Amino acid sequence: MMKNFVGASLGFLFFAATACGSGTGDKGKVTSANASADTTAAARPGATAAAVVDTAGLPGGKVPPPSVIMGRKEVPILCYHQIRDWKPTDSKTSKDYIMPPADMKAELKMLADSGYHTILPDQLYAYLTTGEALPSKPVMLTFDDTDEDQYTVAWPEMKKYGFRGVFFIMTVSLGKVPHYMTREQVKELSDAGNVIESHTWDHHNVRKYQGNDWVVQIDKPTKQLEAITGKPIRYFAYPFGLWNRPALPELRKRGFIAAFQLADKMDPTDPLMTIRRIIVGGGWSLKTFSTAIHRDFH
Numbered sequence: 001m002m003k004n005f006v007g008a009s010l011g012f013l014f015f016a017a018t019a020c021g022s023g024t025g026d027k028g029k030v031t032s033a034n035a036s037a038d039t040t041a042a043a044r045p046g047a048t049a050a051a052v053v054d055t056a057g058l059p060g061g062k063v064p065p066p067s068v069i070m071g072r073k074e075v076p077i078l079c080y081h082q083i084r085d086w087k088p089t090d091s092k093t094s095k096d097y098i099m100p101p102a103d104m105k106a107e108l109k110m111l112a113d114s115g116y117h118t119i120l121p122d123q124l125y126a127y128l129t130t131g132e133a134l135p136s137k138p139v140m141l142t143f144d145d146t147d148e149d150q151y152t153v154a155w156p157e158m159k160k161y162g163f164r165g166v167f168f169i170m171t172v173s174l175g176k177v178p179h180y181m182t183r184e185q186v187k188e189l190s191d192a193g194n195v196i197e198s199h200t201w202d203h204h205n206v207r208k209y210q211g212n213d214w215v216v217q218i219d220k221p222t223k224q225l226e227a228i229t230g231k232p233i234r235y236f237a238y239p240f241g242l243w244n245r246p247a248l249p250e251l252r253k254r255g256f257i258a259a260f261q262l263a264d265k266m267d268p269t270d271p272l273m274t275i276r277r278i279i280v281g282g283g284w285s286l287k288t289f290s291t292a293i294h295r296d297f298h
C-alpha cells in the first residue's frame with residue numbers, strides 16, 4: 001500500500017522539481033484569477049474580517065491594516081530550487097529552476113561583498129507588522145522542494161558568509177527518494193539556525209484542496225516538521241506559487257501567520273499571506289541578478 005503510494009508520487013516529484021514555479025502560460029492564469037478575486041473583494045469590503053489572526057505570543061504582536069503592511073518597502077526574497085550543473089537533457093524551461101553551483105556561489109559572494117544581510121521569517125513578520133528594524137540591506141534566501149543539493153551545495157557556501165535561509169519542505173520525499181533531503185539533514189539545517197517551513201506533503205496545488213486535502217497536505221506535514229525540528233511551523237510556501245483567496249483563512253486557521261507566493265501582486269486584503277518572492281533563474285548573469293533584486297521589490 002505504502003509502496004504504491006510513494007511510487008505514485010515519484011512522477012509527481014519529477015514534475016514538481018522541474019515545474020515548481022509554473023511556466024509563463026500558467027502565470028498569465030494566476031494574474032487573471034487573482035485580478036478577479038480582487039474585484040470580488042472590492043465589492044465586499046468587510047469580507048476578509050475573518051482573516052484576522054490571534055497573534056498573542058507571536059513575533060510582532062497585533063497585525064496592522066493591510067495598507068500599513070503594503071506601505072512598507074519590500075525586502076528582496078529570492079527563491080531557489082535545484083542547485084546543480086545543467087545536463088544536456090534539461091529543457092529550456094527546467095533550466096529556470098536549476099542553478100549551476102558556480103553561479104549560486106558567485107551570487108552569494110556578491111551579496112556578501114555588497115553588504116547584504118540575510119533575514120528570517122520572524123524578522124520579516126515583525127518588520128511588516130510593527131516596523132521593527134531590520135539589518136542593513138536585508139535579503140531573504142528561500143529554497144523550495146527539499147532538493148538535497150540545497151543541503152550539500154548551497155548551505156556550506158551560505159555558512160561562509162554567516163548567511164541563513166528558509167527551507168520550504170515537501171514532506172513526501174523525506175528520507176524516501178534519492179536526491180531529496182533526509183530528516184537528519186533537515187534537522188541539521190534547523191539546528192544550525194536556518195528555518196524549516198512547509199511546502200505541503202506532495203506539492204499539490206492549494207487552489208484545488210477539498211475536505212481531507214487540508215489534513216494531508218497541510219496539517220500532517222506541519223506535525224511532521226515540528227516533530228523533526230522541535231520548533232513551530234508558522235510559514236508556508238505555495239506550490240507553484242499558486243494561491244486563491246479562500247485558501248488564505250484556511251491556512252490561518254491551521255496556524256500559519258504568513259505565506260509566500262512568487263512574483264504576482266500581493267492580495268490587498270491579506271498581504272501577509274501573499275508575500276512576494278522571485279525565482280532566481282539559472283543562467284542569469286550577476287548583473288541580471290543584481291538588477292532583479294532592485295527592480296522587482298518596491
Ligand SMILES: [Zn+2]
Pocket residue numbers: 016020021144145199203238239240
Ligand atoms: Zn515547489
